[in-house]
Amino acid sequence: MHPLDLAVLVIYLAGIVAFGAYFSKSHHTIQDYFVSGKTIPWWAIMGSIVATETSTVTFISVPGYAYSRDFTFLQLVMGYMIGRIAVSVLFIPAYFRGQLLTVYQLLGERFGGHVKRLASGVFLLTRSFADGFRLFATGLVLAAVLRVLPQMDDLSRAVLPDADPTYTILILSVIVIGVATIIYTYHGGMTAVIWTDVVQLVVYLVGAAIAAWILLREIPGGWAEVRAVGDAAGRFRLFDFTGTFTKSYTFWSGVIGGAFLTTATHGTDQLMVQRYFCASNEHQARKALLWSGVVVFVQFALFLTIGVMLFVYYTQHAPGEMAAFMQDGSLRTDRVFPYFIVGHLPHGVVGLVLAAIFAAAMSTLSSSLNSSAAAAVNDFYVPATGGRRADAHYLRVSRVLTAIFGAIQMAVAIAAITLSSRVVDEVLGIASFTNGVILGVFLLGTFTTRVSQRAAFAGIIGGAALMLVVKLGTAVSWQWYVLIGSAATFIIGWAASRLLGEEVHAPSALRP
Numbered sequence: 001m002h003p004l005d006l007a008v009l010v011i012y013l014a015g016i017v018a019f020g021a022y023f024s025k026s027h028h029t030i031q032d033y034f035v036s037g038k039t040i041p042w043w044a045i046m047g048s049i050v051a052t053e054t055s056t057v058t059f060i061s062v063p064g065y066a067y068s069r070d071f072t073f074l075q076l077v078m079g080y081m082i083g084r085i086a087v088s089v090l091f092i093p094a095y096f097r098g099q100l101l102t103v104y105q106l107l108g109e110r111f112g113g114h115v116k117r118l119a120s121g122v123f124l125l126t127r128s129f130a131d132g133f134r135l136f137a138t139g140l141v142l143a144a145v146l147r148v149l150p151q152m153d154d155l156s157r158a159v160l161p162d163a164d165p166t167y168t169i170l171i172l173s174v175i176v177i178g179v180a181t182i183i184y185t186y187h188g189g190m191t192a193v194i195w196t197d198v199v200q201l202v203v204y205l206v207g208a209a210i211a212a213w214i215l216l217r218e219i220p221g222g223w224a225e226v227r228a229v230g231d232a233a234g235r236f237r238l239f240d241f242t243g244t245f246t247k248s249y250t251f252w253s254g255v256i257g258g259a260f261l262t263t264a265t266h267g268t269d270q271l272m273v274q275r276y277f278c279a280s281n282e283h284q285a286r287k288a289l290l291w292s293g294v295v296v297f298v299q300f301a302l303f304l305t306i307g308v309m310l311f312v313y314y315t316q317h318a319p320g321e322m323a324a325f326m327q328d329g330s331l332r333t334d335r336v337f338p339y340f341i342v343g344h345l346p347h348g349v350v351g352l353v354l355a356a357i358f359a360a361a362m363s364t365l366s367s368s369l370n371s372s373a374a375a376a377v378n379d380f381y382v383p384a385t386g387g388r389r390a391d392a393h394y395l396r397v398s399r400v401l402t403a404i405f406g407a408i409q410m411a412v413a414i415a416a417i418t419l420s421s422r423v424v425d426e427v428l429g430i431a432s433f434t435n436g437v438i439l440g441v442f443l444l445g446t447f448t449t450r451v452s453q454r455a456a457f458a459g460i461i462g463g464a465a466l467m468l469v470v471k472l473g474t475a476v477s478w479q480w481y482v483l484i485g486s487a488a489t490f491i492i493g494w495a496a497s498r499l500l501g502e503e504v505h506a507p508s509a510l511r512p
Helices: 003-026 030-038 042-052 056-068 073-090 104-111 113-148 152-159 165-218 222-232 251-267 270-277 282-316 319-325 333-344 349-385 391-418 421-447 453-473 478-500
Strands: none
Touching: 003 165, 003 349, 030 165, 030 270, 030 349, 030 391, 042 165, 042 270, 042 282, 042 349, 056 073, 056 113, 056 282, 056 333, 056 349, 073 251, 073 282, 104 113, 104 349, 104 421, 113 165, 113 270, 113 349, 113 391, 113 421, 113 453, 152 165, 165 222, 165 282, 165 333, 165 349, 165 391, 222 282, 251 270, 251 421, 251 478, 270 282, 270 349, 282 319, 282 333, 319 333, 333 349, 349 391, 421 453, 421 478, 453 478
């Protein structure tokens, strides 16, 4: 790696850690640590939402999607925008009818503590494993990028002489990302998470924009050539109206499935909902969520455009370089953008774009750590101690749990090296359908009065069982999982309440 690129990367990592840790002095209670005293402006919350749902894998793989296919990925993003509208109408009003630190407290009010702890426990389990595997996937991307740089293989052999250089770089990437993120999240809490997310959003968008500008300059015909070649190859196709449940990125799976997916992830998952709690009121939270949809759409359009420009550049002007991202005769789309970054960007800019890749990884991980600590403390530890301990005690426990969850996810990421990619994909897939089950429980709490705690449990068990069958026994696209899981949970829970003959009229923010 060129010294200038290394300097940019090191300065960025050190700066972001110091910036995040700076906020530690403003925390005196767990309310400060987890919801920032409800003082964060809407535009910062918006930036944090966007940064959190943009991972390193997204930064690299979305351009690869357009390189090999087209713009149909945006159909899913259209669904994301519809889902945000649903969340703003169905759930955000409930978040501001009480003093909440976790979204699962609403389930406790409606169905009782057992359902709250079950939902929170599912969140903690799937978040720890799924985000640990995502950290592993991020490490793979970084290893692929860094291995293209000169002298990296020699450096990796100096660290672990007997290990494959890819695995050495992978382990080092996981450790660097994990330790840096744990430090600033441990000290700065949610305030640090949000403000560093804003910085990291700017960094990776600027990095992507600079890469796109340099790439366009490399194409002799400029944008006119990109449009002509891209149109001729079908790379700008936006809609696919194929009517099947087994194909992803169709209009139906993208818009309908994406809407349900976002309703779950942005409406009932602590990872995202915790940001709304940081807003001063319902209006600010809704504004942050809806505007984040606009930014996400523009962002993905940029990434896809980069993919088309890469297609035009390599197929028309540098076909001899395409062997670098082929393996066993197959195109590795996740290698196309990294190869261009390290091979065509000037020194200093390479360091900036590498910092952008690290930024995307750190923003997702920091959010996971803080939200996991929030769920563990508020849904388990505080009730177990009766809330009788001092604020300083709960704050210390929150920080310790942040570090523990960070260590767990790093351990999962490193352990994943010994697993096949097929196993990793299966675990990530299984983790994804729990969102549908939890959404189904929230819909039961919102739209029914007869469903009791026992009926809700029946819905959760039945919904999860059906999703296992769908996941392991069918070829249904993952983009339908949340719709199927939430519908099954809702229907089974409602039917169980009819069979049990129970009716509940307990007050709940879900049913004002």
